[in-house]
Amino acid sequence: MADPTRRTVVTSALAAAGTLAVPTTAVALPYQSRSGRPLLTSGVASGDVTTDRAIVWARADRPSRLVATVHGPGRSRHVVTGPWVDEASDLTGTLDLCRLAPGRDYAVDLAFETEDGHIGESATASFTTADQRPAAQSFVWTGDTAGQGWGINPDIGGYLAYRAMHETRPDFFVHCGDTIYADGPLERSVTEPDGQVWHNLLIPEVEVVAQTLAQFRGRHRYNHMDDNLRAMYADVPVLAQWDDHETTNNWWPGEVLEDPRYDLERRVDVLAARAKQAWWEWQPISSEHDREGRIHRKIERGRHLDVFCLDMRTFKGENTDGTEQQRTPLMGREQVRWLARELQRSRATWKVISSDLPLGIIVPDGDMQESLANANPGAPLGRELELAWLLREIKDVPGVVWITADVHYCAAHHYSPERAAFTDFSPFWEFVAGPINAGTFGPNEMDGTFGPRVDFVKAADYPNQSPRAGNQFFGHADISVDGVLVVTLRDREGTVLYTRELTPEA
Known part of the structure; x- marks a missing residue:
């Protein structure tokens, strides 16, 4: 076990004193200063x-x-x-x-x-701050906050899974995307299949699909009304990504929506520009990236860890059946080259790639495909060619691990060329976690192109199961001082459902 730090000692004392208990309301209501001070x-x-x-x-x-x-x-x-x-x-x-x-x-x-x-x-x-010397550290990851109609419910204590993540005392938190659901209006109450009634806290901006800048901003402000989220954000640094629901479901640049709810603006490029502005305003992310308009980035966490946050939305091509003979973009040429180059340069024991979309999970968009997999287990086609190029380029890079969210269940996948149609790569793990406060679904079918084996899966009891049931998931990664990586997948209460220990290559 690592030596205790101020973080572990002080926060353990706070927990013992009861400061991590969920307040009665579980939300912070708007208020105004009467003193003239901000x-x-x-x-x-x-x-x-x-x-x-x-x-x-x-x-x-x-x-x-x-x-x-x-x-x-x-x-x-x-x-x-x-x-x-x-x-x-x-x-x-x-x-x-x-x-x-x-x-x-x-x-x-x-x-x-x-x-x-x-x-x-x-x-x-x-x-x-991360230590330059070999040192222990841990992090958590998940995605999908306030989706499918399940918002802040004061009756159950708000976003309880954020409290469970916080209680693991991680050094940082990776939000893999869908930080808000701009396209998912909330209602005052929702009757669940078992007859229980879910009550949502509401503000005007969450009762409609977001089209104006003010509505996108309101979605972010809404999530910060939850005490569990705010307590964690004050104590645990965030590495933020975005995906589709920060704008609208399954979007790509150039799309024009046919959804009649969008009565003010149907051009996705306009909506995405407003969504991105609001996202930047509400995330603790460097202004250096803001000036460049670049979300993908590398976070150096010392001798044992580099984290690569991807952006699979900004450069994405139109959703198709995914069977094009030519390489079609998901990360885009510039980003995928950056990723290959930085992975090759990294000397960290572990190179964790945080992807806002999964690799081998089939994610349909109607008759089209939303993610990388095209439901064809043969040789790479379409977007799969982009991943194939990357995997070939980093074949000799040790310690590559992928994490993701997006699909609203948790899973562990091992990819290996011995099971794959495309074989020019080294085996690797992909760990899936989420949602953190949204409807639970899954599991989805897998695409065999890159040889995935499902080592573990935990999904919903029925589609769009509410957070009340406890099937909300996050991942926890613990790196020891000698570089051993232990990954666990956990539920809303923090219960460990799955464990995988990975050792550094000699």
Whole structure:
């Protein structure tokens, strides 16, 4: 077991004192300051924490300037002044904290100040930078928040699975996409098949499909009304990705919707631009990526781990049956070349690729295919040619592991050329987890092109099963000081359903 740190000791004490208990309401209701000092409307967060860098995020209730007081190793303390925020940024702001010490605990007090220098409400975002030396660390991942009509239900304590993830005390959290469901309106109540009634907390922006920028922003604001999510985000850095539901179901660039609910705007490119702006505003992600408009990125986590966050939506081609003879885009040429190059350069023990779509799972979109697999177990075609090229390029790269969400069940898949139609690659694992608060489905059929073997699967008892049943899933990865990786798949309560231990190659 790794030596205890401030994170494990302090948070264990907090848990013992009961501070992780779910509040009665499980939500933070909107409020306004009467003092003239800025308030924090949606908690605080950190993200993309590396050995020497971190991003911190907060949102104010009025135009003001973000200020961070950084408490570092020992008694070090310094103040960093951030950007002015206003309606143009939905009152959100981020700060890039650079030149941090590796392997150290940080607490960052975030507040906003007015033009006349009055400091408002403060809250603390905590994180531990990655160690450059071999060191233990852990992370969790999942996807799919507030989908299929299942939103914040105060009766059961809100987003309970976020609390379960938080209680594992991870060093960071990977949200693999579908951070919101912009296309899934919520109703006040939903009667479940067993007769129980699910009650959703509502705000106007979640009662319709999102078309305007304000509606997309409201979807993100809604999720931050949950106490479990806010508590975790304040204490656990986020590595955020996006997928389809941040905009609309199964979208691709250039699509024009036929859905009559979209009565203001049916051009997906316009909707996606608004969705992406809102997503950027509400994620603790570097402004460096924001300027480039690039979501895919590499997060260096020290000697044992590099995390590669992908973007399988921005560069995606039209959904077809997937049997084209030519290579058709999912990641796109530039991104897939970047991924191959960075994997080859990485010297980390483990290279974890976080994909917002699965590899061998068949994900239909009507008569077409939404993901990479085309339901043809033969030689690679269409989007599969992109993966085939990548796997060939990284054949000699050790320690590659894939994680994903998207399909609303959890599973472990082993891919091997001995079972595959395409054989020019090295075996690897793919671990699937989710949803975290959405309808549970599955399991789906598998495509045999890359030789997957289903080692484990846990799915819904019936389609669109509500979160109340407990079939909400997340993955947990623990890396020991000597580089052994233990992956577990867990349910809403944190119960371990599956374990796989992977050892570094000699």
